[in-house]
Amino acid sequence: MKKIDILREEQTRTDIIATAQKLFQKYGIDKTTMDDIAREVGKGKSTLYYYYTSKEEVFYAVVNKEKDEVMKSIKKTISNLESPSEQLKTFFLSHFNELKHKINLYSVILQGNVKKHIDLFGRIQKENISSEIEMIKEILLKGIKNGEFKNIKEKDCEDIAIICVTVIQGLDSSIIFFKDEAQKELRIETATDIFIKGLQYRRQK
Amino acid sequence: MKKIDILREEQTRTDIIATAQKLFQKYGIDKTTMDDIAREVGKGKSTLYYYYTSKEEVFYAVVNKEKDEVMKSIKKTISNLESPSEQLKTFFLSHFNELKHKINLYSVILQGNVKKHIDLFGRIQKENISSEIEMIKEILLKGIKNGEFKNIKEKDCEDIAIICVTVIQGLDSSIIFFKDEAQKELRIETATDIFIKGLQYRRQK
């Protein structure tokens, strides 16, 4: 296979995903048909199946692309910060802001039968969380090495990263639950501060 | 109305709720009919409507009774502890244990059409959270007064209590998501410790 072909294949995949993204966002996963996507791309439906094995795979690819973009953006923001504490805080807040932007979006995409795609959504969530855990682990490790996080040991990084993600999840769900928009931002910040302070000071026992 | 009548009315209410609880746990909210409950109580269906205005009200009363029992139990456990830090930690862990016990239970109860009862569930969750916030606020206040929580001010208690509840929510959801049973308990404890440490040490800025 020549190099030019690989590029062309990539281009087609990109087209498909971009179109699929547009349609999924507009109509949701169930109301968007493979024919819809194919027509919009200007290809036959079978062509889609040449590149992706199923509609769920297409959906997965769309979401994955978005995830990569978000992670890349956060990574970039973080790379400008010196201290791991600041980095971690920024991660918490960025996550919150991303969610705020995407919350309406995803409620459209996921409209309809959630049960039907429960395995897919589970897989997506799992991989999202994995990426986040990896990133947080890096931050924690740096913080341990430079002495900012006195309360934790290197071997516990994985667990603490998991804890960070679950705490973030809790804060996220409060976006949906508590309505007072003004307070929210501040509260997320306070929570983050408390948590990070907890990492900084050495545990007694 | 005579005193004896009030007692009898209370007894009937208690019977209804106990029976309803049993049936809801077994068949879920939708598959349990008001006739089922009435038959089991040994009364006519209309009698239920004499005491409760709707099936959702009966369900609400059942869940509320359970909530009261749980809160009372936690309160009792906590009252034996001296330090607010210990109390808060115990609250976190008790919440976790309660959830672990009830998780299978509630997945049965809520089976079926969740969307249909979304308002009811929202109301229940809201009141659950309110009770917990109140309780946590008391603990925090004591901790501020005795100097254990150096990082927070009295006027922020409400917000911090809300944060506690959201953090707990995050930890709770990890019960469902992460499967490694052995690690879970430990992780919850670690998370709690970190968070409480964060409350104890004074913020710089």
Next chain:
DNA sequence: AATAGACTCAAATACTAAATTAGTCGAAAG
């Protein structure tokens, strides 16, 4: 005041036929 039995109407269920659509296959184009 408390209960029951008969009643109503809205909603859930069950069934069916018709239409859509996910996914396959073999052939054709480049």
Next chain:
DNA sequence: CTTTCGACTAATTTAGTATTTGAGTCTATT
């Protein structure tokens, strides 16, 4: 030898309808 297409099939969804169920009401009775 990669990429595309159009026709095909099998599965799923939708739409329409008939039937049953069950929440909530009403009236009568104790």
